[in-house]
Structures are given as C-alpha cells and as structure tokens.
Amino acid sequence: RDKLRSKVMEFLEEAKKLGKEDPRRVIHSLKVGLAICLVSLFYYFDPIYEGFGISAMWAVMTVVVVFEFSVGATLGRGVNRSVATFVAGGLAVGAHRVSSFCGETTEPLVLGLFVFLFAAVVTFLRFFPKMKARYDYGLLIFILTFCLICVSGYRDDEVLHQANVRLSTILIGGATAVIICCCICPVWAGDDLHDLVAVNIEKLGNFLEGFGGEYFKTGDEESKDEDKSVLKGYKDVLNSKSTEESLANYAKWEPRHKRFRYRHPWEQYLKIGAITRQCACRIEALNGCLDSQNLASPLVRARIEESLAKMSKDCSYALKEISLAIKTMTIWPSLAKSHIANSKIAAENVKSSLKTDSWPDTDLLEIIPAVTVASLLIDVISCTEKIAESVHE
Amino acid sequence: RDKLRSKVMEFLEEAKKLGKEDPRRVIHSLKVGLAICLVSLFYYFDPIYEGFGISAMWAVMTVVVVFEFSVGATLGRGVNRSVATFVAGGLAVGAHRVSSFCGETTEPLVLGLFVFLFAAVVTFLRFFPKMKARYDYGLLIFILTFCLICVSGYRDDEVLHQANVRLSTILIGGATAVIICCCICPVWAGDDLHDLVAVNIEKLGNFLEGFGGEYFKTGDEESKDEDKSVLKGYKDVLNSKSTEESLANYAKWEPRHKRFRYRHPWEQYLKIGAITRQCACRIEALNGCLDSQNLASPLVRARIEESLAKMSKDCSYALKEISLAIKTMTIWPSLAKSHIANSKIAAENVKSSLKTDSWPDTDLLEIIPAVTVASLLIDVISCTEKIAESVHE
Numbered sequence: 001r002d003k004l005r006s007k008v009m010e011f012l013e014e015a016k017k018l019g020k021e022d023p024r025r026v027i028h029s030l031k032v033g034l035a036i037c038l039v040s041l042f043y044y045f046d047p048i049y050e051g052f053g054i055s056a057m058w059a060v061m062t063v064v065v066v067f068e069f070s071v072g073a074t075l076g077r078g079v080n081r082s083v084a085t086f087v088a089g090g091l092a093v094g095a096h097r098v099s100s101f102c103g104e105t106t107e108p109l110v111l112g113l114f115v116f117l118f119a120a121v122v123t124f125l126r127f128f129p130k131m132k133a134r135y136d137y138g139l140l141i142f143i144l145t146f147c148l149i150c151v152s153g154y155r156d157d158e159v160l161h162q163a164n165v166r167l168s169t170i171l172i173g174g175a176t177a178v179i180i181c182c183c184i185c186p187v188w189a190g191d192d193l194h195d196l197v198a199v200n201i202e203k204l205g206n207f208l209e210g211f212g213g214e215y216f217k218t219g220d221e222e223s224k225d226e227d228k229s230v231l232k233g234y235k236d237v238l239n240s241k242s243t244e245e246s247l248a249n250y251a252k253w254e255p256r257h258k259r260f261r262y263r264h265p266w267e268q269y270l271k272i273g274a275i276t277r278q279c280a281c282r283i284e285a286l287n288g289c290l291d292s293q294n295l296a297s298p299l300v301r302a303r304i305e306e307s308l309a310k311m312s313k314d315c316s317y318a319l320k321e322i323s324l325a326i327k328t329m330t331i332w333p334s335l336a337k338s339h340i341a342n343s344k345i346a347a348e349n350v351k352s353s354l355k356t357d358s359w360p361d362t363d364l365l366e367i368i369p370a371v372t373v374a375s376l377l378i379d380v381i382s383c384t385e386k387i388a389e390s391v392h393e
Numbered sequence: 394r395d396k397l398r399s400k401v402m403e404f405l406e407e408a409k410k411l412g413k414e415d416p417r418r419v420i421h422s423l424k425v426g427l428a429i430c431l432v433s434l435f436y437y438f439d440p441i442y443e444g445f446g447i448s449a450m451w452a453v454m455t456v457v458v459v460f461e462f463s464v465g466a467t468l469g470r471g472v473n474r475s476v477a478t479f480v481a482g483g484l485a486v487g488a489h490r491v492s493s494f495c496g497e498t499t500e501p502l503v504l505g506l507f508v509f510l511f512a513a514v515v516t517f518l519r520f521f522p523k524m525k526a527r528y529d530y531g532l533l534i535f536i537l538t539f540c541l542i543c544v545s546g547y548r549d550d551e552v553l554h555q556a557n558v559r560l561s562t563i564l565i566g567g568a569t570a571v572i573i574c575c576c577i578c579p580v581w582a583g584d585d586l587h588d589l590v591a592v593n594i595e596k597l598g599n600f601l602e603g604f605g606g607e608y609f610k611t612g613d614e615e616s617k618d619e620d621k622s623v624l625k626g627y628k629d630v631l632n633s634k635s636t637e638e639s640l641a642n643y644a645k646w647e648p649r650h651k652r653f654r655y656r657h658p659w660e661q662y663l664k665i666g667a668i669t670r671q672c673a674c675r676i677e678a679l680n681g682c683l684d685s686q687n688l689a690s691p692l693v694r695a696r697i698e699e700s701l702a703k704m705s706k707d708c709s710y711a712l713k714e715i716s717l718a719i720k721t722m723t724i725w726p727s728l729a730k731s732h733i734a735n736s737k738i739a740a741e742n743v744k745s746s747l748k749t750d751s752w753p754d755t756d757l758l759e760i761i762p763a764v765t766v767a768s769l770l771i772d773v774i775s776c777t778e779k780i781a782e783s784v785h786e
Contacts, residue, residue: 015521018517018521019517025517025520029514029517032513032516033508033512033513033516034509036509036536037509040508040540040543043544056545057545060537060540060541061537064533065537112430112433115426115430116427116429117426119422119425119430120422120423120426123421123422123426124411124422127411127418128407140458143425143429144454144457147433148450148453150433151433151450238674239635241635242634242635281674282677282678284675285675
C-alpha cells in the first residue's frame with residue numbers, strides 16, 4: 001500500500017512539474033473539455049437532434065480528433081478532415097451511381113472493387129514525403145469516408161443524404177474546435193518555432209561562454225553542478241530537427257497573428273536550424289576535448305589561454321546577440337557583427353602566436369589539445385557567421 | 394496542358410521510385426485494400442448485419458485507422474483502441490448509473506460535468522512523455538468513446554447494448570487488421586530498427602574509408618560524384634533519432650519473430666544509436682576539415698600521411714565489422730577488436746612522429762590542420778570502442 005501511495009505521489013509530482021513547465025498545457029486540457037461539452041449540447045436540443053439523429057456523434061468525434069495543442073495543427077487537421085470528407089463523399093456518391101447501372105449481382109462486386117482500388121492507391125499516396133508532411137490525416141479520412149459511404153450506402157439507398165449529414169456534422173465539429181482553439185489563449189506553432197530557434201542559438205552561446213572557464217580551470221576547482229547543466233544545453237539542439245519540422249508544418253496553416261504575416265518564410269527557420277545543428281556538432285566535438293584527460297600543459301596554456309578564451313567569449317556574445325535579434329525581430333544585429341570580427345581577430349592572434357614563437361623547449365605533443373580546441377573554435381566561428389547571414393535573410 | 398502532363402509524369406516517376414525503394418510499400422497498400430474489403434463483407438451478410446446494424450461501420454473505421462505499416466504499430470494501435478474502448482465503455486456506463494440517481498433536470502448537468510472532467514484530465518495525461526510514447530492513441534480513443542457513450546446514452550437508454558456493440562465491432566475490425574498485417578508479408582519494426590542501427594554504423598565506416606583518400610588527394614584529381622555521395626551518408630545518421638525511437642516503441646509491441654524474442658532489449662539499440670550519433674558528430678567536424686581550404690602542406694603530409702590514412706582505414710574496418718556482427722547477430726566481433734587495436738597503434742605512431750621529429754624547417758601553422766584531423770580521428774576511435782562495447786552487451 002505504501003508503494004501505491006508513493007507511486008501516486010510521484011505521479012502527482014510529475015503532473016505538477018509538467019503544468020509548471022508550460023501552463024498552456026493545463027489551459028489546453030480545459031479547452032478540450034469545454035469544446036466537447038459545447039458540442040455535446042447538440043444532443044440536448046431537440047430541433048438540432050431531429051435533423052441529424054445519431055449522426056450528431058460525428059460532431060463530437062471531430063472535436064476530439066481535431067483538437068490539437070497549437071492553432072496550426074488544429075486548423076490543419078480541421079481543414080484536412082473537412083476537405084477530405086467532402087471529396088470522398090462526392091466520389092463515393094459517383095461510385096454509387098456507376099455501380100447502380102450494373103445488375104443486382106454485380107453491384108456489390110463493382111463497389112468492392114472501387115473500395116479496394118481507392119484504399120490501396122490512397123494508402124500508397126501516404127508514402128509520398130510531401131503528402132505525408134501536410135496531408136497525411138486528410139488522406140486517412142478520405143479512405144475512411146469513401147469506404148463508409150460506399151459500403152453503408154448499399155444498404156439504405158440514402159447515400160446523398162448520409163454524405164450530406166456527415167459533412168455538415170463534421171463541419172460543425174471542426175468549426176467548434178478551431179474557434180475555441182483560436183479564441184481562448186491560442187497557442188501558435190509559429191511562435192513556438194520562432195522561440196525554439198532563438199533559444200537553440202542562445203544555448204550554443206551559453207556553452208561557449210562557460211567553455212573558456214571550464215577548459216582553463218585548474219584541476220583543483222570543483223565546477224558547480226549549475227555550470228555543468230548550462231554546458232549540457234547544446235545536446236537538446238542536436239535532437240531538435242523533428243520538432244522544428246513539425247512546428248514548421250503546423251505554422252504553415254496559421255493565419256496572420258501577432259508579429260507574423262500569413263506567408264512568413266518558415267522554411268528559413270529550418271535552414272537556420274540546420275546550421276545551428278551543424279554548429280552544435282562542432283560543439284559536441286569541443287565537449288569531447290573537455291572530457292578527455294589530455295588537457296593543455298600549463299606552459300602552453302599560459303601563452304594562448306587569453307586568446308582562446310577571448311575567441312570563445314566573443315563568439316558566445318555574437319551568438320547571444322543573434323538570438324536576441326531573432327527574439328525581438330530587429331533587422332540586423334550590428335553588435336553581433338562586431339563580436340564576430342573580434343573573435344576572428346583573436347583567432348588570428350592564436351595562429352600568429354603559434355607561428356612566431358619558436359616553442360623551442362616544449363613538446364609538440366603538448367600543444368596538440370590546445371590546437372584542436374583552437375581549430376574547432378575557428379569552425380564554430382565560421383558557423384556563427386553563417387547563422388548570422390541566414391538570420392539576415 | 395503540357396505542364397499538366399509533365400506534372401503527371403513527374404508524379405508517376407516518383408511513385409515508381411518510392412515503390413522500387415521499398416517494395417513493401419506497395420504490398421502494404423494492397424493489404425489495406427484487402428482488409429477493408431474483407432471487413433465490409435459484414436454489410437453484405439444479412440445475419441451479421443442484423444446483429445450490429447449501423448454500428449458495423451465501426452469495424453470498417455477500426456481497420457482504416459488501426460492498419461499501420463509495421464506489425465508493431467498495428468498491434469499497438471489495435472490493443473490501445475480495444476482496451477481504451479473497453480475501459481471507457483465501462484466508465485461511461487458507470488457515469489450513467491450515477492447520473493440516473495439525480496433528478497430529471499440535473500442529470501444532463503452531471504453527465505456534462507463528467508464529460509468535461511474526464512476529457513480535461515485525460516488530455517492532460519497525454520502530455521506525460523511516457524504516456525505519449527506508448528499510449529497516446531489509447532488515451533485519445535478513451536476520450537472519444539467515453540464522450541460518445543455518455544452523450545448519446547442520454548438519448549436512447551440502451552447504453553449497455555450500445556457499448557457492447559461498439560466494443561465487439563471494434564474487436565472484429567482490430568482483429569482483421571492485425572491478422573492480415575501479421576500473416577501477409579509482415580513488416581517487423583524490430584527488424585527495421587535492427588537494420589537501421591547496423592546500416593548507420595556502416596555508413597560511418599564508409600565515410601572513414603573514403604576520408605583518407607579524399608583528404609590526401611592532390612587538388613588536381615577531380616573526385617567522382619559517386620565518392621561524394623558515400624561521404625554524405627553520415628548526415629542521415631545525425632537525424633535518425635526520432636525514427637529510431639518510434640521504431641523501438643513499435644518493436645516493444647511485437648511478439649517473438651524470426652531472430653528476436655518477445656522481450657528483446659530494444660533499449661540497447663537506442664543506446665548504440667546515441668553513441669553512433671555522437672561519433673557521427675565527430676565525423677561532421679572531420680568533414681568540416683575537408684571542406685575548409687587550409688589543407689596540410691605537402692611536407693607535413695608526406696610525413697604523417699601514411700599513419701593518418703591507416704588510422705582512418707582501420708577504424709572504418711572496425712566499424713564495418715561491428716555493423717556486420719550486428720547484422721548477423723554473432724556474439725563478438727574479434728576482428729573488430731583487432732582493427733581497433735591497429736588504429737590505436739597508428740594513432741600512437743602519429744603522436745610519436747609529431748614528438749620525435751624536430752620539425753625544424755616547418756611552420757607550426759602548417760601542421761595544425763593535420764593535427765586537428767588526427768585528434769578528431771582519435772576521438773572517433775574511442776567512440777568506435779564504445780560502440781563495440783555496447784554491441785557486446
């Protein structure tokens with residue numbers, strides 16, 4: 001019993017955490033409850049119920065299935081479902097007309113053939129990457145509606161009426177979902193995508209800011225756990241691709257809102273995201289240098305520590321400026337430009353100090369780690385430049 | 394009109410390509426068509442139709458919605474849908490009993506409250522990461538069934554009968570989908586995951602194999618496009634995380650088949666995948682060295698070319714051996730072990746040649762690129778070792 005109790009406590013803890021992390025989740029849950037309650041009122045008002053009968057349940061179903069977290073996703077599913085039902089209904093009625101010209105015995109065979117053909121072809125369509133990204137749900141609903149109407153129509157001969165009722169109930173349900181989703185604390189996928197891209201760039205900046213200190217600190221100092229978690233932030237960036245892509249897909253459905261117009265260049269965000277991930281890859285390699293035991297020797301350190309630290313600091317400032325510029329949507333971060341220039345100068349310093357100093361009394365092997373770090377940092381800087389360019393576009 | 398024609402041709406081309414790439418897609422489409430046809434036979438046999446009436450459509454719906462590409466996904470959705478319908482049906486009947494104790498006027502209010510509460514709470518449950526991974530669909534269906542039965546029950550007072558019919562039609566539909574999916578050319582998610590992990594490791598090996606040649610070739614030789622595409626293979630690895638995770642989730646639903654037992658350690662594959670991606674990150678950084686213009690100077694090259702090339706070759710052989718060992722599921726690739734040992738020796742050679750030779754007449758700056766490559770390769774080797782260890786587990 002104590003075990004059960006601790007399980008329940010754990011569960012509640014997690015629920016609380018999830019709610020605090022993003023309060024929109026709680027609001028979303030309440031919105032879904034509200035939308036379903038609203039739509040189920042249809043059952044209680046006799047005049048509406050008389051019109052639709054048992055089909056009124058399609059409205060409830062549509063709300064449950066269409067209502068998603070963000071406005072874009074809800075709109076996308078709603079439009080997909082409505083259009084697919086409309087097209088499939090039309091085709092199914094057509095198929096009925098065609099098959100009714102055949103004899104009593106062949107009619108079910110012809111209908112079965114239609115069902116088989118459409119189901120197979122549309123299922124195959126779902127494998128097309130472009131289709132899958134935006135119309136997957138619509139294609140599924142197409143198969144569903146077509147088969148339902150084709151098959152049930154054979155029975156009750158009221159095909160047109162049935163198709164009509166199904167379409168209007170689905171429109172009512174879809175409209176309810178979309179209106180409630182948009183009007184009560186809407187969650188915009190575009191906003192989320194925008195913030196995600198900015199936060200990802202900021203995380204890289206955070207890493208680089210902490211990196212200098214972490215790399216050059218003497219072994220005695222214990223780094224705080226706090227610092228460590230900042231350094232781990234870039235790992236999320238590496239795995240952000242699928243989230244970004246689905247958010248961009250949803251965002252394309254969204255109308256003009258807040259700072260974004262209808263055809264905002266969402267593709268550009270994916271590009272920035274891709275370069276950010278490339279940069280994060282370099283940083284993962286840098287992180288490998290941190291973990292490995294062969295740090296630079298004190299002598300080497302003393303000579304190039306300053307320049308290396310400056311490189312990473314300036315680069316981190318540049319990244320943070322870019323992230324800020326994205327967040328506030330200002331045109332072009334001139335500060336970032338100067339930071340990049342500064343870090344390049346620092347990189348040149350490192351290079352020249354390697355060149356001019358003759359390093360007579362040091363082992364070449366001892367410089368290697370520092371050199372690796374330097375050249376990775378140079379890579380990171382050029383990535384940062386690319387990010388800045390894409391943001392500018 | 395010509396435009397339309399070329400569009401259609403393009404479309405057919407792509408369809409052909411998709412079909413050739415993975416013929417199981419075509420078979421899957423035909424399977425879906427067959428399953429729907431089978432289930433729609435219920436409408437044509439009077440005895441069965443009499444029993445279920447219009448509810449027979451739930452069977453068709455279930456087949457359309459549950460039938461997925463892999464056995465694991467289909468089973469998962471089928472079980473989710475059946476169990477969720479059963480539980481939701483039971484609870485909805487209970488809610489009805491409770492509300493029927495209230496007066497005529499309060500009854501719809503109490504039912505509405507139940508609907509709101511359950512919908513909101515279960516929607517929130519869908520945000521739990523663990524729930525989302527395996528039971529997302531079940532929770533959706535739970536809300537759906539609960540609301541439908543609660544709401545419609547108020548009308549026709551045959552709640553129990555309706556819940557019963559809904560459950561049995563869904564079971565019939567689910568069973569049809571699962572049986573056809575399993576018996577006709579089944580696609581196992583576990584197999585796919587297994588192959589994906591092996592192929593990803595192989596792709597890294599391919600890159601390293603080509604890398605030596607590409608890095609040390611003189612500027613005159615034009616590299617063939619073929620080579621380039623091999624070198625780009627690792628990029629897919631970087632983005633494989635979400636695919637791997639969903640495959641692992643599906644695989645957990647699958648029963649014993651072919652070489653896998655029921656509780657195959659699928660988590661282990663995710664671990665291997667994570668290390669593979671880490672390794673791919675280093676390789677992305679190596680690739681950055683290829684693209685950048687500052688290649689090693691001829692003099693430096695001559696000295697360490699051989700050892701560097703040997704490092705990358707041996708490491709690539711080791712990766713390929715590991716991949717092969719996964720594919721054939723042999724216990725432990727001793728060949729891989731010796732390749733790793735070889736590449737480590739080569740790495741030591743590079744180190745010592747950097748150390749012992751005094752490099753009097755060369756500019757330190759010219760060695761830097763080569764040094765970077767070397768230390769990245771050393772990182773890759775240690776990653777390879779980690780992969781080998783995880784595979785061993």
